[in-house]
Amino acid sequence: MSMSSHPIAPAHVQAIAPYQAGKPIEELAREFGLDPARIIKLASNENPLGCSERVREALREAVGDLHGRYPDANGFDLKAVIAARHEVPAQWVTLGNGSNDLLELASLAFLDDGTSAVYAQHAFVVYRLATQARGARHVMVPARDYGHDLEAMAEAIVDDTRLVFIANPNNPTGTHNPADRIEAFLERVRVRHGERVVVLLDEAYDDYLDPAERFDSAQWVRRYPNLIVTRTLSKAYGLAALRVGYALAQTDVTDLLNRVRQPFNVNALAQLAARVALADQDFLRRTYEINRAGREQLSRAFTKLGLEFVPSHANFVLVRVGDAARVNRALLERGVIVRSVDGDGLPEHLRVSVGLPEENDRFVQALTEILVA
Numbered sequence: 001m002s003m004s005s006h007p008i009a010p011a012h013v014q015a016i017a018p019y020q021a022g023k024p025i026e027e028l029a030r031e032f033g034l035d036p037a038r039i040i041k042l043a044s045n046e047n048p049l050g051c052s053e054r055v056r057e058a059l060r061e062a063v064g065d066l067h068g069r070y071p072d073a074n075g076f077d078l079k080a081v082i083a084a085r086h087e088v089p090a091q092w093v094t095l096g097n098g099s100n101d102l103l104e105l106a107s108l109a110f111l112d113d114g115t116s117a118v119y120a121q122h123a124f125v126v127y128r129l130a131t132q133a134r135g136a137r138h139v140m141v142p143a144r145d146y147g148h149d150l151e152a153m154a155e156a157i158v159d160d161t162r163l164v165f166i167a168n169p170n171n172p173t174g175t176h177n178p179a180d181r182i183e184a185f186l187e188r189v190r191v192r193h194g195e196r197v198v199v200l201l202d203e204a205y206d207d208y209l210d211p212a213e214r215f216d217s218a219q220w221v222r223r224y225p226n227l228i229v230t231r232t233l234s235k236a237y238g239l240a241a242l243r244v245g246y247a248l249a250q251t252d253v254t255d256l257l258n259r260v261r262q263p264f265n266v267n268a269l270a271q272l273a274a275r276v277a278l279a280d281q282d283f284l285r286r287t288y289e290i291n292r293a294g295r296e297q298l299s300r301a302f303t304k305l306g307l308e309f310v311p312s313h314a315n316f317v318l319v320r321v322g323d324a325a326r327v328n329r330a331l332l333e334r335g336v337i338v339r340s341v342d343g344d345g346l347p348e349h350l351r352v353s354v355g356l357p358e359e360n361d362r363f364v365q366a367l368t369e370i371l372v373a
């Protein structure tokens with residue numbers, strides 16, 4: 001991707017390094033002359049089961065009835081489902097075109113060029129992008145054991161800080177901070193900074209946590225007026241293609257997010273699919289089980305190969321392979337797409353999404369060939 005800049009763009013826009021998405025299967029097929037049917041993609045933390053059959057059925061039917069009208073700008077039906085699920089008022093729910101949209105909305109609502117946002121090293125890259133796009137200062141706090149160092153992040157908050165981003169579990173490292181530590185952080189921010197700082201807790205991978213690790217974070221939203229919790233339908237619910245996420249926050253913060261939201265940011269089919277997906281708990285259970293088994297499968301294989309990896313709480317594993325650029329290239333030649341994390345400051349690692357058992361096997365075979373050869 002070209003890094004050249006255009007002189008009429010502001011300096012803070014020119015400074016942005018574009019987001020690098022996982023390589024699509026068709027692109028690799030074109031580049032290497034491979035059969036797309038033989039390529040496996042374990043690069044974007046998508047659900048290897050696809051999406052719920054009930055969602056497909058609902059969409060087939062909806063396409064037949066498609067009309068020319070705009071979607072519901074207030075997402076009434078979907079918000080009702082989400083509000084009931086988390087036992088909060090529907091007025092506390094904001095819908096997003098993916099949860100990425102909500103990260104952008106938070107940056108639009110709270111940041112400008114006289115302010116700063118705090119996030120962790122090796123955290124989700126969009127926190128930096130959304131901050132830079134507003135011309136705000138971004139403050140990256142060094143990671144501890146690949147995870148968020150919440151004490152250091154609390155210390156990094158200064159007078160002009162308006163927003164703190166926390167990913168729990170984090171992407172691309174898969175680390176997780178237990179509920180008591182998150183709560184201690186929220187309390188500390190409240191005591192020291194009152195309502196001057198907004199905390200955005202990004203729970204994109206919450207559904208992959210062991211039941212014992214899960215916490216109903218809506219409880220925190222009730223207690224902390226400056227907290228935004230975000231969730232996505234892209235990962236465990238398999239709706240990455242449709243783009244739906246949501247935020248929970250009290251009324252004042254939600255009101256600000258809505259002022260900067262495009263009125264029709266979530267399309268009609270996505271709203272419908274999300275409602276149906278949230279109701280299919282059976283699909284969610286299967287997703288959880290297949291992910292847990294696949295994560296074990298990958299972890300065992302890495303141990304056998306003598307590779308260091310970060311124990312994951314999500315649907316991917318960060319593994320240290322040494323010369324990651326070389327290994328990544330050799331995997332691509334074998335039709336296996338994983339994710340480079342060089343741009344996240346991890347040049348010796350690769351991030352592998354958990355796939356179906358046979359996909360995990362093919363990845364492990366390819367990796368073994370490359371490393372043992």
Ligand SMILES: *Cc1c(COP(=O)(O)O)cnc(C)c1O
Nearest residue numbers: 098099100124171204232234245
């Ligand atoms: C994937 C991801 C998201 C956003 O995904 P959307 O598809 O935009 O909902 C947000 N945060 C983290 C940490 C992610 O990994």
